[in-house]
Amino acid sequence: MTPATATLVSPGRQALDSALLQLDQAADRLHLDDGLRTMLATPRRSLTVSVPVRREDGRMDVVQGFRVQHNTTRGPAKGGIRFHPSTDIHEVTALAMWMTWKCALVGIPYGGAKGGVSVDPATLTTRELERVTRRYVNEILPIIGPDKDIPAPDVGTDEQTMAWIMDTYSVNAGYPVPGVVTGKPTTLGGSLGRAGATSRGVRIATLKAMSGSPEGRTVAVQGFGKVGAPAARYLADAGCRVVGVSDATGAVVNHSGLDVDDLRAWVEETGGVYGYRHADALSHEDLLELDVDVLVPAALEGAITAENASRVRARLIVEGANGPTTPEADRILADAGITVVPDILANAGGVIVSYLEWVQNLQACSWSAKEVDTRLRDLMEESFDAVAAMSAERGLSLRQAAHVIGVGRVAEAHRMRGLYP
Ligand code: NAD
Numbered sequence: 001m002t003p004a005t006a007t008l009v010s011p012g013r014q015a016l017d018s019a020l021l022q023l024d025q026a027a028d029r030l031h032l033d034d035g036l037r038t039m040l041a042t043p044r045r046s047l048t049v050s051v052p053v054r055r056e057d058g059r060m061d062v063v064q065g066f067r068v069q070h071n072t073t074r075g076p077a078k079g080g081i082r083f084h085p086s087t088d089i090h091e092v093t094a095l096a097m098w099m100t101w102k103c104a105l106v107g108i109p110y111g112g113a114k115g116g117v118s119v120d121p122a123t124l125t126t127r128e129l130e131r132v133t134r135r136y137v138n139e140i141l142p143i144i145g146p147d148k149d150i151p152a153p154d155v156g157t158d159e160q161t162m163a164w165i166m167d168t169y170s171v172n173a174g175y176p177v178p179g180v181v182t183g184k185p186t187t188l189g190g191s192l193g194r195a196g197a198t199s200r201g202v203r204i205a206t207l208k209a210m211s212g213s214p215e216g217r218t219v220a221v222q223g224f225g226k227v228g229a230p231a232a233r234y235l236a237d238a239g240c241r242v243v244g245v246s247d248a249t250g251a252v253v254n255h256s257g258l259d260v261d262d263l264r265a266w267v268e269e270t271g272g273v274y275g276y277r278h279a280d281a282l283s284h285e286d287l288l289e290l291d292v293d294v295l296v297p298a299a300l301e302g303a304i305t306a307e308n309a310s311r312v313r314a315r316l317i318v319e320g321a322n323g324p325t326t327p328e329a330d331r332i333l334a335d336a337g338i339t340v341v342p343d344i345l346a347n348a349g350g351v352i353v354s355y356l357e358w359v360q361n362l363q364a365c366s367w368s369a370k371e372v373d374t375r376l377r378d379l380m381e382e383s384f385d386a387v388a389a390m391s392a393e394r395g396l397s398l399r400q401a402a403h404v405i406g407v408g409r410v411a412e413a414h415r416m417r418g419l420y421p
Contacts, residue, residue: 012091015301019094026403045069049139065136067115070096073413077113080154087116101406102344106383108355121156137168146179153183179361182354191357193372199230201349204380206318218292220244223299227320250274251287297324304329319343342399
């Protein structure tokens with residue numbers, strides 16, 4: 001592909017190509033036949049909807065929305081909803097596919113799904129955001145439900161979005177259905193410990209992958225949102241020194257260590273890390289290339305590519321985001337001896353506690369934060385150990401091993417269920 005045509009491929013299409021390549025490589029290792037490969041490469045259900053939204057000035061805009069259920073062989077579909085201007089059907093399909101392997105890898109009874117609306121939430125008022133959310137949910141209503149497909153927060157959405165989804169679904173059903181979404185406010189049946197769950201999982205994965213004590217280890221975090229900011233906090237609590245952080249507004253570095261709480265207060269006040277007083281400004285690219293022990297990409301796909309991978313100096317990369325490393329970058333990092341804890345393992349804490357929230361909703365009960373945290377820790381540690389063992393046994397990278405386990409379990413479920421009719 002020439003550089004001119006390469007730029008025509010959307011980031012979403014690149015993410016899907018990466019996901020398909022990872023599937024193909026796992027399928028080779030598992031000796032899957034062509035029919036099963038095709039089933040696993042193809043989404044079970046893929047819905048594109050138009051979402052008309054009335055703006056405050058009376059104008060009507062129409063944005064596109066998507067919901068993809070990649071696979072439902074092991075259980076109902078599960079996956080977040082993303083509000084981002086560059087979201088497209090390819091990106092949502094890739095993210096749904098990764099959800100399928102992730103749920104199988106950590107042993108929870110879900111298939112994989114993802115949703116998205118191609119809108120920039122920062123340009124909408126709260127009322128416009130509510131209208132977009134409710135109308136989008138209304139459009140995908142026939143395919144979601146606590147036994148069918150359970151959304152959760154992702155980039156650009158939060159517990160308020162989940163509350164609106166729960167309300168829209170419940171009003172249509174005629175009775176409250178808390179189990180239709182996870183990541184809800186606790187007043188509506190959200191689980192204790194869901195808010196920081198992905199980030200606590202990132203901490204568990206980081207400490208497992210690190211040889212020796214975390215004390216004084218340096219960390220850089222790309223993306224200071226729902227995953228990145230608490231991950232920075234938890235890693236600092238574990239004794240690490242968080243020296244660099246970036247978000248969409250900029251990047252900052254302080255080699256003596258950033259005060260994560262103070263930085264969060266600054267972000268709360270100003271809307272981003274840009275201009276933070278107790279640190280120096282840095283470019284987005286330089287943040288990824290800091291000489292640190294651990295790099296946590298926690299923003300979007302395609303952050304570490306063939307272009308910049310050779311300049312990454314971190315010894316360990318723990319993927320808080322989904323798909324932040326391209327397959328070409330993976331090879332360069334492996335050659336350089338850099339360990340990558342892959343997304344489907346490192347950020348699985350979110351879906352694990354989403355599962356625990358759903359179980360509590362179905363049973364109409366609520367567990368203590370301690371109980372939730374213990375289950376999260378057990379599942380993360382067991383999954384990490386299984387991936388590490390497979391990696392050592394078969395000489396695979398952690399990503400290759402995680403995919404062999406995840407894809408293998410879904411393939412096995414297909415075999416056991418057989419093909420109807
Ligand atoms: P979020 O919207 O809360 O935060 C995203 C952050 O990334 C923001 O701080 C934003 O400013 C920043 N960002 C955007 N572009 C950037 C760039 N070019 N450079 C640096 N920072 C940039 O989203 P989130 O929920 O924290 O999700 C982040 C990633 O984690 C996504 O890949 C998501 O799919 C994945 N993930 C999220 C969860 C969850 O529970 N929220 C669970 C598993 C995985």
